[in-house]
Amino acid sequence: EIVLTQSPGTLSLSPGERATLSCRASQSVSSNYLAWYQQKPGQAPRLLIFGASNRATDIPDRFIGSGSGTDFTLFISRLEPEDFAVYFCHQYVTSSGTFGQGTKLE
Amino acid sequence: QKQLIQSGPEVKKPGTSVKVSCKASGFTFTTSGIHWVRQARGQRLEWIGWIVVGTGSTKYAQKFQDRITITRDMSTSTAYLDLSSLRYEDTAVYYCVADFWSGWFDPWGQGSLVTVSS
Numbered sequence: 001e002i003v004l005t006q007s008p009g010t011l012s013l014s015p016g017e018r019a020t021l022s023c024r025a026s027q028s029v030s031s032n033y034l035a036w037y038q039q040k041p042g043q044a045p046r047l048l049i050f051g052a053s054n055r056a057t058d059i060p061d062r063f064i065g066s067g068s069g070t071d072f073t074l075f076i077s078r079l080e081p082e083d084f085a086v087y088f089c090h091q092y093v094t095s096s097g098t099f100g101q102g103t104k105l106e
Numbered sequence: 107q108k109q110l111i112q113s114g115p116e117v118k119k120p121g122t123s124v125k126v127s128c129k130a131s132g133f134t135f136t137t138s139g140i141h142w143v144r145q146a147r148g149q150r151l152e153w154i155g156w157i158v159v160g161t162g163s164t165k166y167a168q169k170f171q172d173r174i175t176i177t178r179d180m181s182t183s184t185a186y187l188d189l190s191s192l193r194y195e196d197t198a199v200y201y202c203v204a205d206f207w208s209g210w211f212d213p214w215g216q217g218s219l220v221t222v223s224s
Contacts, residue, residue, distance in 0.1 A: 033209055033210075035210040035211070037211075044201060044213075044214035044215060044216050044217055045151075045201075045211075045214050046213065046214075047210060047212035047213075050208065050209075050210040050212075051210075056116075056212065088150070088151065090151075090210070090211065092209035092210055092211075093209075095139075095141075095156060095165060095205075095209075096153045096156075096165070096167060097153055097209070098153070099150050099152075099153075100150065100152040101150040102150065
């Protein structure tokens with residue numbers, strides 16, 4: 001099973017600043033089968049990025065995914081107030097997949 | 107738009123069973139897969155299992171193998187998660203998620219809180 005470890009656990013920033021969130025896999029994620037989701041309190045997760053770097057429909061271009069192999073990063077270039085949430089990564093190499101533990105952006 | 111609407115919260119006693127429903131709309135249900143994922147408070151998301159809607163084929167996470175059943179009703183575009191022998195540690199929000207053979211999860215249902223309490 002591929003274990004995903006996200007860092008930092010909590011990231012404290014202000015609107016307008018840039019956020020850098022990391023997701024490290026215990027083994028290589030083939031074909032860059034990695035996604036990022038945003039989750040706000042009491043809501044379901046929302047797909048942001050798939051295939052490591054492709055934005056999902058209607059996702060603003062301030063969300064940028066990058067990386068390959070075992071190291072992946074989600075950048076948020078200029079934080080908006082609505083971006084403060086929990087973000088987690090997900091590898092879908094197999095149909096089961098695994099998730100990171102999340103980074104809280106506050 | 108593609109949407110999944112889940113059933114409401116449940117409170118169950120240990121040892122009993124719960125059945126959560128997930129109704130799809132806005133897409134062709136029969137050509138999708140439906141996954142079930144749960145999130146206990148403060149824990150990471152955990153994949154439970156999935157069903158290939160068209161064939162009814164299922165795959166379950168090993169830890170749930172003996173007490174989980176995922177089914178679907180194509181006439182109502184609804185998928186179901188049946189979890190038996192409930193334990194306190196099964197208390198979580200259960201999500202259904204659509205899969206269109208891409209691997210990533212989108213869209214998600216709104217979640218169904220299952221509380222196991224005596």
